[in-house]
Amino acid sequence: MAIIDVVVFEIGGTLYALDIHLAREIVEMMPITPVPRAPLHIAGIINLRGEITNIIKLNEILALPENEDRENQKIIVLMSDESGGSNLGIIVDNVHSVIQVDENTIDKMDSAFSKEAYVRGIIKERSDLDGEEKTELIIWIDLGLILNALKEE
Template sequence: MNNTDKTAPQKTGKRVNWSEVKQRLEAAQVAIDRIWMPTPEDTQKTLQARAQALAREVLPAEAADAGIEVIEFLLAHERYAIASECVREVYPLEELTPLPCTPAFVLGIINVRGEILSVIDIKKFFDLPEKGLTDLNKVIVLESADMRFGIVADVISGVRRIMRADIQSSLPTLTGIREDYLLGVTSERVVILDAGKLLSDEKLIVQEQVGD
């Protein structure tokens, strides 16, 4: 008797179809991907939830003190600033035409692309003493729904944001007409003008002054 024949492993004769196995594995991976891959609607909901969560995380103090964006400029070596939302443009001071019978703070008028605008010297408007030489070669055009005019400047320093917490309401040295048109003064001694009050002041309407 041949014992070897009894102990040898039995072969089924069935071969593994590796192509079919591969297809099954790929199908399983696709199913897994579908489970973990969110739909566009799910993605949108997730993004909205994250945005709402981030909005709630904003500190109340930071939200309250978002600051104001201003254009800072120099006038006779003093630093001034005015809210950029009231500034239409900065224009070179050229061909200034003086006007008779107007207050001293009205330097004259200029033609800005066909529009005639009055030009104001805020230092004279504030009755401030003249200090040092000044070039007065820039005009900052202020504009509201009902009024527009220009104020002169020597140099435009640029646009910046000033935190409201850094603005002092007034200083002992700022009194009278000057203080009435101020938002305040920063710790860097930048005088912030109140554009709203300037643009609503009837004294700055040149047409009403002519002929007085």
């Protein structure tokens, strides 16, 4: 039984997760400088403690609507070795938590579907709210596939 640590975040009202070892840090939203003629999924660049960091809109890559409420938006800055040596961050609507997930609670996706949707699996997270047990579905995205696809473009 393997335990996996994931960061749970929200885009468009849906919960998503990525492996914690891919994330270097989570920062509050800050002004983003647009880059001329950049593809739609590139929001621009930021100066993060003296380092230029490219910021991508994960919702654009996943073909999800953009959230108008930007109050809780965060940037998940990725480990540079995971993003091909460059500084890269992704915009999410909100970061909820870091959780440990038992690999047995993850439903793996059909490989043909998962490559197109960038989905590694579905995490079933049980929570107990007001004495009522509830199971939330969290889409575990394959950030490695996403970054590889971006490199090929």
